[in-house]
Amino acid sequence: xxxxxxxxxxxxxxxxxxxxxxxxxxxxxxxxxxxxxxxxxxxxxxxxxxxxxxxxxxxxxxxxxxxxxxxxxxxxxxxxxxxxxxxxxxxxxxxxxxxxxxxxxxxxxxxxxxxxxxxxxxxxxxxxxxxxxxxxxxxxxxxxxxxxxxxxxxxxxxxxxxxxxxxxxxxxxxxxxxxxxxxxxxxxxxxxxxxxxxxxxx
Numbered sequence: 682x683x684x685x686x687x688x689x690x691x692x693x694x695x696x697x698x699x700x701x702x703x704x705x706x707x708x709x710x711x712x713x714x715x716x717x718x719x720x721x722x723x724x725x726x727x728x729x730x731x732x733x734x735x736x737x738x739x740x741x742x743x744x745x746x747x748x749x750x751x752x753x754x755x756x757x758x759x760x761x762x763x764x765x766x767x768x769x770x771x772x773x774x775x776x777x778x779x780x781x782x783x784x785x786x787x788x789x790x791x792x793x794x795x796x797x798x799x800x801x802x803x804x805x806x807x808x809x810x811x812x813x814x815x816x817x818x819x820x821x822x823x824x825x826x827x828x829x830x831x832x833x834x835x836x837x838x839x840x841x842x843x844x845x846x847x848x849x850x851x852x853x854x855x856x857x858x859x860x861x862x863x864x865x866x867x868x869x870x871x872x873x874x875x876x877x878x879x880x881x882x883x
Contacts (some may be wrong), residue, residue: 691725696731698723700836703742703753710755712745728794728880740837756841764841770813773873775818775827780867790817792864798847799857807846812839847879 699719702708714734720727734751737743744754783791793820801807815838819831847853856879863872877883 688729691729692732692736695719695723695725695729696736697836699733700737700742703737704836704840708753710753712753714751714753716751737836740834742837742840756843758843761844764838765845766879766882768815768838768842768845768875769882772811772818773814773876775815775822775824775875777869777873778824778827779818779822780869780872781865782823787817787821788864788867791821792861795857795861796865799854799861800832801846804844804846808839808844811842811845845880848881852877 682763699708699714708714716727716730717733720730720796723730734743738745738751741760742754745751772819780788780791791814793818797810798807801810815831818829820836822828848856856875860872860875860879863875864869874883
């Protein structure tokens with residue numbers, strides 16, 4: 682591996698390690714992120730750590746005030762609401778592309794993950810199922826733009842969807858039944874509308 686590729690790999694590793702620590706709570710909102718300390722902890726130089734922190738700032742997981750601090754960004758209500766809106770519409774759009782393209786086996790897996798969403802016992806389980814659905818649909822969409830975008834937003838998506846679930850009123854069971862049936866029929870328009878309705882956006 683040449684030096685340029687190695688440097689890029691170190692940035693990716695630092696980005697993923699720090700991002701995962703923020704998502705799983707090992708690094709909390711407000712925690713200071715000092716590149717010297719992090720580089721020592723990771724056993725790498727400061728440069729890839731600084732670049733990783735810049736990438737995390739661009740997706741909103743880190744905030745920087747020049748010459749004052751670099752710290753884990755707080756998860757605000759606005760960030761949660763914006764991400765839920767974005768996630769619902771993006772997953773619906775990917776579903777619209779993926780359903781006609783996936784194999785029968787991939788279609789069955791889509792329906793199985795939707796059943797996991799329906800049976801989730803907590804918001805944490807629901808978000809895990811939503812992420813599984815998004816990852817699966819992106820893969821079977823065969824769309825390179827969806828695939829590259831998902832890799833870039835995976836961390837912030839997982840963090841900012843914390844606490845999300847479907848609608849909780851009397852329509853929930855009916856909507857999930859409709860979604861399961863629409864997926865089985867490859868009814869793209871019906872499935873995308875129902876998915877949005879399940880999350881209060883239709």
